[in-house]
Amino acid sequence: MDLARRRRLLACLPGLLALGAAPHAAAERRPLRAAVMQIEPYGVIDSQGRVSGAFTEVFEMLGRNLGRPTEVVVAPYARTLALLRSGRVDMLLAMPSPAISEVAVPAGAVWSLETIAIGRAGTDLHRISDLHGLTVARIRGTDYGPELMDDKAIRHYEVTDHVQGFQMLMEKRIDAIVGGRPGVLYAMRKLGIRRNQLGASFVVNVREVQLHLSRRLVDEQFAAELRRGMAALRAEGRIEAVIAKYSAGLPRD
Incomplete structure (x- = not known):
């Protein structure tokens, strides 16, 4: 191999190594683990067990923005608190309450x-x-x-x-x-x-619906990323847009 060709290969080597490592690094990024209350239209489970709903979409949107995989559990309110208490999930969207404050800390207002x-x-x-x-x-x-x-x-x-x-x-x-x-x-x-x-x-x-982070979440860097990401979604009006989509066609009160 001549000297010029060897130099070209060596110059490309860092980029090739980065490309090879990128999928592995992405696969190891910590997922967003969220609980959503099983109350329509916020959290819905269909007959095939698929989850949807306004708050489910908000968490999936947050995951895409942060470049992280998202795991959403839709469950009755009492079970969402148990999931936060155990650390099985990291976050929940809900109004403040004494029950939530026992298992999670508020991390910013999301929606009125x-x-x-x-x-x-x-x-x-x-x-x-x-x-x-x-x-x-x-x-x-x-x-x-x-x-x-x-x-x-x-x-x-x-x-x-x-x-x-x-x-x-x-x-x-x-x-x-x-x-x-x-x-x-x-x-x-x-x-x-x-x-x-x-x-x-x-x-x-x-009242303000808040992002609540589990007291078991000790990774402050990750917690700060979640707070900033959710605050950005609110500032951009994207959370209101999701709520408006699910509220379309509702009866007038």
Whole structure:
């Protein structure tokens, strides 16, 4: 081999080595492991076990932006907390609550969510005090702030999801439902409940859905990457766009 050819090969060698190592390095990048509450339209599992939903899409979008593989587990609220506690997942999107603070730390606001209350037609609801003496359904384990949660004059009833809540409402087993606006209206549409079957809704409060990171996540560099990545998605309006897509065609409240 002549000297000129040898020099050309040596000059190319670092690039060839980098190309050979790149797939291996990418394969070893830590995946984004997230839990999503099984509440439509945020987290959905179809009959084949495939996961989808607004928050599932947000985490998948985050993974693509950070160049990391994504693993999303859609599960009931109580199980998502257990997954955070064990370290099986690293993050969750949810409103703050005492239960979440035991297993995770807040890592930045992601989306402003209106909590609404609604009852059957003829139910006159305009403020929290109008719920006094009524049985009000909410999803098991959720927390909608102290003004509602600590009001002893309200009879709280926990349900699996808003669909179950509406079924009980129409059967007159409960008097009202409380929950995030998209989830409540999504369940109403799914069951085919007409708007004139329900009374006027009112806004209980507006709270920030937060990114929560498991207390078992000790890799601060990785945690900082997740915080920055989610903050960038919010700043670019991409999270609002996903929520808007899943809210399209919902009944007017």
